[in-house]
Amino acid sequence: MPRRFPKCLSIANQIGDRRVDRVLCAIFEREEKAYADAEKSYNEMVEEVEVRREYRHGLIVELMKLDRDFVLDECLAVLRAAEQEDFAEISRLIQMSHAAAIRAGEKGRIVRKLRKLG
Template sequence: MPPRFSKCLSIAKKIGDCRVHKVLCAIFEREERAYMDAESSYNEMLEEVEARREYRHGLIVELMKIERDCVLDECLAILRAAEQEDFAEISRLIMMSHSAALRAGEKGRVARKLRKLA
């Protein structure tokens, strides 16, 4: 590889091979791993938010059984608003996890094609 491709040269030195398809394969494998890690972290965050939402929903149900007054109604409104924000965050995390999985699959397909060249 010519010296003007410094990033590719550094990867070539790390993997010990200067063939272009090997370097590209290493790049796509790294990106695939990164997206797989991102997907798993999104799924972990999703589980945490879901647990928080379930706990909060349990509180709302218990508070609704209690006699109502102004203070209680205000607390219920705040808890319900927070629950709606959790639903929005859950949907955002699901979309991000899905897109990371799609990107990982795309990078994996390219890496497999490049491995076949070798």
């Protein structure tokens, strides 16, 4: 690995191999792992938001059973709006998790191709 590629050279030193295919394989393995970790964290965040949404929905159901007045209606409207925001956040997190899984799969395919070459 020539000296004019310092980043690749540092990776080559870390893995102990200066062959280009091995360095590329190490790079894509790291990216695959990063995307897989991101997918896991997004899924954990989805679970946390879902628990919060379920708890808030339980509150809404209980408050709807009470006598209605102006203050209660206003509070219910705020809680329902927050619940809708939670639905939007869950949707966004699911999309991000899906995108991370796709990227991890792409990186994994590249790693497998590089291993076949080496």
